[in-house]
Amino acid sequence: MANILVVDDEMGIRELLSEILGDEGHAITLAENAQQARDARAAGAPDLVLLDIWMPDTDGVTLLKEWQRDGLLTMPVIMMSGHATIDTAVEATRIGALNFLEKPIALQKLLKAVQQGLTRAQEVVRAPVIAPRPMLTPQPEESPLTASAMFSAQTPQSAIAPRMGGLPNGEGHGFNLSFDLPLREARDAFERMYFEHHLGREGGSMTRVAEKTGLERTHLYRKLKQLGVEPGKLAKKNG
Missing domain, CATH: 3.40.50.2300 (Response regulator)
Structure with missing residues (x-):
């Protein structure tokens, strides 16, 4: 106990x-x-x-x-x-x-x-806990994984294959998701790639992305916040 x-x-x-x-x-x-x-x-x-x-x-x-x-x-x-x-x-x-x-x-x-x-x-034995730092492979152009996929020991890094390619120009559409992922994590990973793709193509414009995705701006902001997607950073990266 x-x-x-x-x-x-x-x-x-x-x-x-x-x-x-x-x-x-x-x-x-x-x-x-x-x-x-x-x-x-x-x-x-x-x-x-x-x-x-x-x-x-x-x-x-x-x-x-x-x-x-x-x-x-x-x-x-x-x-x-x-x-x-x-x-x-x-x-x-x-x-x-x-x-x-x-x-x-x-x-x-x-x-x-x-x-x-x-x-x-x-x-x-009650010594101060020093947690191992997450194993991050330097990939500056890749979109981040979900927090749970990166830091939860239950979801191995290999479960998520290389994700959306060509975000700056929006031409790449090759990505793979493991069907072994829980539905929620697979859905979040796909939605993150989907929105980062459109943000990359539209230069971070929330108005144009809202039109492209068929979402109201308020709903779009809420969704991006939930997924941890930051439009400002994408706009600077692709500017």
Whole structure:
């Protein structure tokens, strides 16, 4: 049995994780904000922390930085988010997060990540966790993978084959996706390639991309934010 701290501002998420992990025999402490998480950590280091990134008072990345600065990052931390960008996930792993889970979290992914975290905790015997940095192959012209595909141990890098080619001029359409990917991740990967293709062809113009894709601008902005696509960067790259 392990002591696991779950930090999330959504009551439904806290209750669900508590029920699942409790059924696995773990003792669960719940915190709905960063201050409650600080108090729980001050009472003693848990064996593992599941930490939400977006919270109303202090976000999870800031709290992670605090623990690292104060020498309190002595336990594995798994970050959770439903709409984090790849930059946020990279920053969290550099600070010391062990893993990243994208919401909604699949049961098997959750249990596997928790088991990996607890195994890491036993290996380091409460020593400060220094998470391995993600293996990024220098490919400056490629579009980013989803945060879950890049940082979740459950989705190997090889599952996503070389993606959209020729983004600057929009001529290339060759890409391959593994049919072994979960539907959500395969769909997100395709949609990212689709929108980056059109943004590249239209020089980052949201108006023209909205016309091309048949979406309202508001819906388009929301979709790009969800996928972690930044039109401004694409416009500069292709300018």
